[in-house]
Amino acid sequence: MLKVNKRSEPEEFTKYKKKNKVLNWKDFTSESEIxxxxxxxxxxxxxxxxxxxxxxxxxxxxxxxxxIKPKDKFSELLIDxxxxxACCLENKRCGNSKANKWDELFIxxxxxxxxxxxxxxxxxxxxxxxxxxxxxxxxxxxxxxxxSLNDNRLCNIRRKYILEFLDYSNNSENDxxxxxxxxxxxxxxxxxxxx
Numbered sequence: 001m002l003k004v005n006k007r008s009e010p011e012e013f014t015k016y017k018k019k020n021k022v023l024n025w026k027d028f029t030s031e032s033e034i035x036x037x038x039x040x041x042x043x044x045x046x047x048x049x050x051x052x053x054x055x056x057x058x059x060x061x062x063x064x065x066x067x068i069k070p071k072d073k074f075s076e077l078l079i080d081x082x083x084x085x086a087c088c089l090e091n092k093r094c095g096n097s098k099a100n101k102w103d104e105l106f107i108x109x110x111x112x113x114x115x116x117x118x119x120x121x122x123x124x125x126x127x128x129x130x131x132x133x134x135x136x137x138x139x140x141x142x143x144x145x146x147x148s149l150n151d152n153r154l155c156n157i158r159r160k161y162i163l164e165f166l167d168y169s170n171n172s173e174n175d176x177x178x179x180x181x182x183x184x185x186x187x188x189x190x191x192x193x194x195x
Contacts, residue, residue: 001052001054001055001107001109001114001117001127001147001149002047002050002055002109002184003113003114003115004046004047004109004110006045006110007045009081009082010037010038010081012034012037013041013081016034017079025071025078028078029065038084040060042085042086043063043086046085047184048181051088051094052085053088053095053098053147054090054147054154055183056088056090056157057182058086058087063086063087063088063089064088064089065084065085066085066087066094066098068083068084068109069083069102070098070099070100072100082110085109092148093151094147097147098147105143106139106142106146107143115185115188117136117143118140118185120158120186122162122190124159125156125158125162126150126158127144127149128144129141158183158186161183161186162186162190165190166194169190169194169195
């Protein structure tokens with residue numbers, strides 16, 4: 001999971017909200033131009049254009065606007081820019097897995113740095129809690145399970161990246177500055193322990 005460093009709300013979005021009374025998300029998302037503009041702004045503030053939950057690279061076509069605190073439970077945050085991120089469209093993972101579930105145990109990538117909670121199992125590609133017990137452990141486990149961050153497909157992709165990274169870094173002729181940055185928090189984890 002990645003920390004999202006929010007920027008100022010796009011001026012066009014602010015103007016749109018002043019001009020239009022947004023009562024439900026369905027009406028808002030039918031406005032394709034403002035939805036596109038909003039999604040572009042969200043993607044720009046996310047590291048490497050990645051889904052903040054699973055860290056898969058996303059773009060305008062394979063992402064959705066995600067309400068961190070669900071719009072069904074927090075209607076006052078329906079169009080609050082600081083409650084929005086762009087996330088992947090993966091079925092049974094990330095925003096689709098989270099759906100409208102909410103608990104204060106959820107690690108909010110806007111207000112907290114997920115890297116303070118997680119590390120990786122190099123052999124399996126699983127994201128795991130740094131902590132062994134206590135509230136931070138509970139938050140990490142709750143978030144991993146809610147977002148299905150250890151589904152088989154995602155773990156296999158991570159494991160492949162780990163093996164490729166280690167192979168590449170073991171070749172002393174290679175400079176890692178040219179190596180693709182996928183899974184930014186995993187890359188930082190690998191650099192910290194293997195370089």
